[in-house]
Amino acid sequence: MGEARPGWKVLRVLGNLLGLAGFDYQSSEEVLHEVRQACDGVRPAGYQGTHAVSVETEGAATALVDVPMYQTDALLRRAPSLQKTREGRTPAVTY
Numbered sequence: 001m002g003e004a005r006p007g008w009k010v011l012r013v014l015g016n017l018l019g020l021a022g023f024d025y026q027s028s029e030e031v032l033h034e035v036r037q038a039c040d041g042v043r044p045a046g047y048q049g050t051h052a053v054s055v056e057t058e059g060a061a062t063a064l065v066d067v068p069m070y071q072t073d074a075l076l077r078r079a080p081s082l083q084k085t086r087e088g089r090t091p092a093v094t095y
Helices: 005-018 030-037
Strands: none
Touching: none
């Protein structure tokens, strides 16, 4: 207990033991910086827009729907154990 290492440190050691280039990070900030540079300008697959929620449409209020967290994924929706949890039982609410 208390002797676990962060994942990036474990991968750094493995990379160094295998003699691979590019595993000489000294901090998690260095790893994060490189990941951000590599992902700059990359859009997730299936991205369909800005995902902005319009609060008002020509003077009429738009309803926002709260969907339970275990109802959004096809695999999770079919997991009886997750549906029995408090989060799975929460009904959808319209605001």
